[in-house]
Amino acid sequence: MSRKNKLRKFAEILSFPNVFECYNAQQPALVGVDMTPIDFRGHWASQHFNNNQPITLELACGGGEYTVGLARRFPDRNFIGVDVKGNRLWTGAKDAMDSGLTNVAFVRTRIEVIDHFFAPDEISEIWITFPDPFPRSSKVNRRLTSPFFHDKYRKILKKDGLVHLKHDDPDFYEFTLETIREDAQCRLLYSNDDIYASPLEYPELELKTLYEGKHLAKGRTIKYVRYLIG
Numbered sequence: 406m407s408r409k410n411k412l413r414k415f416a417e418i419l420s421f422p423n424v425f426e427c428y429n430a431q432q433p434a435l436v437g438v439d440m441t442p443i444d445f446r447g448h449w450a451s452q453h454f455n456n457n458q459p460i461t462l463e464l465a466c467g468g469g470e471y472t473v474g475l476a477r478r479f480p481d482r483n484f485i486g487v488d489v490k491g492n493r494l495w496t497g498a499k500d501a502m503d504s505g506l507t508n509v510a511f512v513r514t515r516i517e518v519i520d521h522f523f524a525p526d527e528i529s530e531i532w533i534t535f536p537d538p539f540p541r542s543s544k545v546n547r548r549l550t551s552p553f554f555h556d557k558y559r560k561i562l563k564k565d566g567l568v569h570l571k572h573d574d575p576d577f578y579e580f581t582l583e584t585i586r587e588d589a590q591c592r593l594l595y596s597n598d599d600i601y602a603s604p605l606e607y608p609e610l611e612l613k614t615l616y617e618g619k620h621l622a623k624g625r626t627i628k629y630v631r632y633l634i635g
């Protein structure tokens with residue numbers, strides 16, 4: 406994408422009523438349309454979505470294909486896509502607005518500070534879709550299923566809240582399973598290292614992200630883990 410196109414998208418999302426941005430992870434705070442400060446922590450459903458529906462987050466959402474796809478399937482739930490890249494969020498936010506989906510929002514932030522924007526027990530489910538694998542062991546804490554991130558999720562997720570990981574990388578898949586095994590609070594519910602080899606266990610797995618499409622085109626198999634972090 407050209408720099409000009411990116412800048413146009415950065416400017417446009419400032420006027421999107423379904424996008425909230427954090428400009429400084431050292432001092433986490435969100436702004437909405439025209440840089441207006443907002444604080445929905447503990448009140449996203451009532452103050453932003455104007456309902457009392459449960460909230461699902463999609464972390465590392467990129468263009469938000471899962472956020473928007475799930476929102477279409479489950480109008481009785483709210484969905485919030487989270488990513489640090491505004492030009493990617495633009496795609497999902499625009500699609501949601503053009504489709505008239507009122508149960509979708511996006512938060513542009515580093516996921517490291519996610520617990521500043523949601524209250525304990527405010528989140529019912531978390532999807533993590535094709536996060537960067539960070540293969541070097543020195544970057545283990547940047548992997549979105551590391552104990553470091555699980556501790557953040559625990560602060561905002563309900564006790565029985567599901568976590569879903571979809572990935573193509575066998576090492577990331579094994580790393581996630583190992584993290585679950587080594588954490589007494591975590592409980593594995595389902596895992597599959599080639600979900601499309603047999604009929605899908607869960608129908609929502611048929612939704613595909615941009616990166617998933619690229620991985621499938623290269624003949625890679627898609628893996629899925631469903632678990633509780635307790």
Ligand SMILES: C[S@@+](CC[C@H](N)C(=O)[O-])C[C@H]1O[C@@H](n2cnc3c(N)ncnc32)[C@H](O)[C@@H]1O
Nearest residue numbers: 465466467488489515516534535537614615616
């Ligand atoms: C490989 S892309 C996958 C995007 C999308 N889920 C898909 O499957 O098409 C990984 C995404 O994670 C985001 N990301 C990685 N680490 C992040 C972090 N710590 N905080 C926020 N976003 C992050 C990147 O900006 C990028 O959009």
